Amino acid sequence: MLKITNLRTSINGKEILKGIDLEVKAGEVHAIMGPNGSGKSTLASVLAGRDIYEVTEGTVEYEGEDLLDLTPEVRARKGIFLGFQYPIEIPGVSMASFLRTAVNEHRKFKALAPLSASDFLKIMREKKEMVEIDSNLTNRSVNEGFSGGEKKKNEIFQMALLEPKLAILDETDSGLDIDALRIVANGVNKLKTAENATIVITHYQRLLDYIVPDFVHVLYNGRIVKTGTKELAFELEERGYDWIKKESDLKLNGEDVKI
Amino acid sequence: MSEIQDDILNEVTSGEYKYGFVSDIDTETIPKGLNEDVVRLISLKKNEPEFMLEFRLKAFRFWQTMKMPKWPHLKIPEINYQDIIFYAAPRQQAKYASLDEVDPELRATFDKLGIPLDEQKILSGVAVDVVMDSISVKTTFKETLAELGIIFCSMSEAVKEYPDLVKKYLGTVVPYTDNYFAALNSAVFSDGSFCYIPKGVRCPMELSTYFRINAANTGQFERTLLIADDESYVSYLEGCTAPMRDENQLHAAVVELIAMERAEIKYSTVQNWYPGDKNGKGGIFNFVTKRGICKGNYSKISWTQVETGSAITWKYPSCILRGDHTTGEFYSVAVTNNYQQADTGTKMMHIGKNSKSRIVSKGISAGRSNNSYRGLVKVMKNAENARNFSQCDSLLLGSKCGAHTFPYIEVDNQTAKIEHEATTSKIGEDQIFYCNQRGISTEDAVGLIVNGYVREVINQLPMEFAVEAQKLLQISLEGSVG
Numbered sequence: 001m002l003k004i005t006n007l008r009t010s011i012n013g014k015e016i017l018k019g020i021d022l023e024v025k026a027g028e029v030h031a032i033m034g035p036n037g038s039g040k041s042t043l044a045s046v047l048a049g050r051d052i053y054e055v056t057e058g059t060v061e062y063e064g065e066d067l068l069d070l071t072p073e074v075r076a077r078k079g080i081f082l083g084f085q086y087p088i089e090i091p092g093v094s095m096a097s098f099l100r101t102a103v104n105e106h107r108k109f110k111a112l113a114p115l116s117a118s119d120f121l122k123i124m125r126e127k128k129e130m131v132e133i134d135s136n137l138t139n140r141s142v143n144e145g146f147s148g149g150e151k152k153k154n155e156i157f158q159m160a161l162l163e164p165k166l167a168i169l170d171e172t173d174s175g176l177d178i179d180a181l182r183i184v185a186n187g188v189n190k191l192k193t194a195e196n197a198t199i200v201i202t203h204y205q206r207l208l209d210y211i212v213p214d215f216v217h218v219l220y221n222g223r224i225v226k227t228g229t230k231e232l233a234f235e236l237e238e239r240g241y242d243w244i245k246k247e248s249d250l251k252l253n254g255e256d257v258k259i
Numbered sequence: 260m261s262e263i264q265d266d267i268l269n270e271v272t273s274g275e276y277k278y279g280f281v282s283d284i285d286t287e288t289i290p291k292g293l294n295e296d297v298v299r300l301i302s303l304k305k306n307e308p309e310f311m312l313e314f315r316l317k318a319f320r321f322w323q324t325m326k327m328p329k330w331p332h333l334k335i336p337e338i339n340y341q342d343i344i345f346y347a348a349p350r351q352q353a354k355y356a357s358l359d360e361v362d363p364e365l366r367a368t369f370d371k372l373g374i375p376l377d378e379q380k381i382l383s384g385v386a387v388d389v390v391m392d393s394i395s396v397k398t399t400f401k402e403t404l405a406e407l408g409i410i411f412c413s414m415s416e417a418v419k420e421y422p423d424l425v426k427k428y429l430g431t432v433v434p435y436t437d438n439y440f441a442a443l444n445s446a447v448f449s450d451g452s453f454c455y456i457p458k459g460v461r462c463p464m465e466l467s468t469y470f471r472i473n474a475a476n477t478g479q480f481e482r483t484l485l486i487a488d489d490e491s492y493v494s495y496l497e498g499c500t501a502p503m504r505d506e507n508q509l510h511a512a513v514v515e516l517i518a519m520e521r522a523e524i525k526y527s528t529v530q531n532w533y534p535g536d537k538n539g540k541g542g543i544f545n546f547v548t549k550r551g552i553c554k555g556n557y558s559k560i561s562w563t564q565v566e567t568g569s570a571i572t573w574k575y576p577s578c579i580l581r582g583d584h585t586t587g588e589f590y591s592v593a594v595t596n597n598y599q600q601a602d603t604g605t606k607m608m609h610i611g612k613n614s615k616s617r618i619v620s621k622g623i624s625a626g627r628s629n630n631s632y633r634g635l636v637k638v639m640k641n642a643e644n645a646r647n648f649s650q651c652d653s654l655l656l657g658s659k660c661g662a663h664t665f666p667y668i669e670v671d672n673q674t675a676k677i678e679h680e681a682t683t684s685k686i687g688e689d690q691i692f693y694c695n696q697r698g699i700s701t702e703d704a705v706g707l708i709v710n711g712y713v714r715e716v717i718n719q720l721p722m723e724f725a726v727e728a729q730k731l732l733q734i735s736l737e738g739s740v741g
Contacts, residue, residue, distance in 0.1 A: 073700050082696050084693065088692075088693040090693070090711060092715075097707070102697035102699055
């Protein structure tokens with residue numbers, strides 16, 4: 001589904017991603033972990049098409065197409081969904097009209113007729129139940145005045161409505177209490193099929209108790225320095241990132257060591 | 260983003276003004292220029308009673324002693340009044356017994372504008388008065404309204420048929436001495452709408468006037484007078500369009516509203532005069548004086564305006580809150596693009612006790628335009644417990660436009676409560692990207708965000724107008740992203 005090869009990007013001349021290789025297949029869940037400032041959110045943004053980042057080298061192939069060639073809205077319509085770390089507020093625009101516009105854009109792209117208001121409301125009701133969000137939320141302006149937890153649940157709610165092929169969740173767990181975390185994770189699990197894939201970006205192993213990843217990657221200093229299974233996440237929880245930092249810094253100096 | 264921005268901005272500026280066509284209608288005009296004889300000629304052409312001619316002449320003489328004010332935040336080229344035609348009328352006379360007699364070209368014009376003239380075909384239940392150049396062409400639903408005692412007709416008709424009402428109220432809210440353009444209008448006004456709602460009557464339909472400038476080199480000076488007697492209610496709509504012409508055309512109207520005890524007047528405008536081309540050539544100068552008086556206790560006047568057209572817009576629809584417990588409201592969306600300029604806002608004069616006013620102004624600037632809000636809230640000595648809330652927001656699209664706010668507050672009574680909020684914002688790239696990421700194109704995202712921004716004002720408009728206004732906003736701003 002997604003194949004990233006030697007991806008390098010920079011912002012204002014500063015290199016952030018320094019050669020990422022990653023392959024994600026349908027049905028898989030990948031977790032990307034790593035210390036602050038290692039480039040996790042940059043990777044998510046670049047995949048979604050945020051143009052403040054300049055891609056200097058490498059390729060990203062999505063379903064056999066050059067992803068980097070597509071505009072953000074076309075990427076979205078082709079099934080890429082980004083769950084924002086900091087969801088954006090749009091005053092005066094109701095969630096309902098925002099989402100109806102979004103859903104109908106997706107449908108137009110698939111040559112489907114737009115949903116009628118009543119059909120849309122019906123679908124919205126179903127999805128709201130799935131992610132256990134307050135039903136008044138859709139009458140409010142997009143993310144305006146939402147609590148941190150509501151904002152994150154709202155991201156999963158949008159994901160449920162748009163049914164993406166590849167969902168990239170950027171620290172969706174940060175700022176959530178344990179109940180909200182469970183709800184968000186349940187939402188992700190319920191939406192999981194053999195045809196779609198999820199990339200979960202997180203700081204903490206905690207989320208992975210609920211969303212079980214097939215692969216765990218550690219991103220450090222713009223590179224994926226370690227890939228493993230769920231066990232790697234446990235090890236990180238226990239030992240922190242320092243040993244990985246050291247290992248990788250030494251590797252960079254040409255020494256092959258294991259700490 | 261900036262490259263896309265430029266592309267889209269280019270697209271906007273090449274966007275066509277939809278109402279820019281010229282109708283081929285045989286028009287009777289008088290020679291260019293302005294002097295006392297021209298004023299007399301206009302009055303003569305309209306078969307006016309003596310008192311009107313006197314009113315005009317007094318106004319004209321006063322105007323000659325005045326100079327155009329220089330205080331607005333506008334660049335206004337010199338206006339040569341000797342180069343303007345002050346009276347133009349479709350040749351076929353304006354008295355039609357039935358629609359079949361109306362010039363087909365004229366009917367086609369209004370079809371193109373989407374104005375329903377044919378009463379049988381009107382489903383929306385809007386009574387329409389249509390003013391083309393200097394003359395009211397057709398007023399619909401007159402008979403239905405007459406049954407309730409409501410008078411809704413052209414101003415020229417009112418001058419002849421209801422001279423007492425006209426004499427009693429004309430110029431009482433906006434005297435000809437009020438300002439330069441009010442004086443000019445009082446001297447040369449050609450037509451407009453007149454409306455009287457009798458005591459206790461709730462007008463069952465929206466009353467509406469469509470103004471259209473068609474002839475070249477003409478000015479349009481219409482005069483609207485609306486009186487709502489005790490405990491009556493009326494909602495009034497006004498729409499305006501004009502052909503694309505290279506020269507600037509002057510539109511200097513006067514609107515006077517009078518609300519008696521417990522009466523309510525809701526006055527909505529969707530102004531879409533030709534704004535000029537992308538280089539700022541041509542377009543209408545929209546210099547209008549609009550004022551209402553809440554004369555009786557517990558009366559209410561509400562102005563709602565959506566201003567998207569005109570090269571220059573210069574107007575302050577205002578309320579004199581003379582009665583006790585009166586309410587004045589002003590809801591405004593003013594959009595400027597390319598080289599358009601706007602200096603608009605309101606004046607709320609609190610005279611009565613417990614009078615309330617509310618101002619919600621939303622300015623949107625794009626291109627190289629300049630958009631100013633100017634407002635005065637004045638609380639007089641005896642206005643115990645006056646209250647005002649003002650909110651003035653500016654939205655900038657692009658980096659070459661300007662937004663300015665000039666609020667004036669004068670309070671002479673200690674019990675007054677005045678609140679003023681103001682914000683200036685740009686559409687954030689992060690907002691656009693958020694929409695993009697949900698599959699919404701940049702173009703549609705801007706539309707969505709702008710419509711969200713103006714929602715509070717648009718909600719004040721009657722349904723049919725709200726839809727029209729939303730479309731208009733989308734067209735005038737098509738893609739101008741910041």
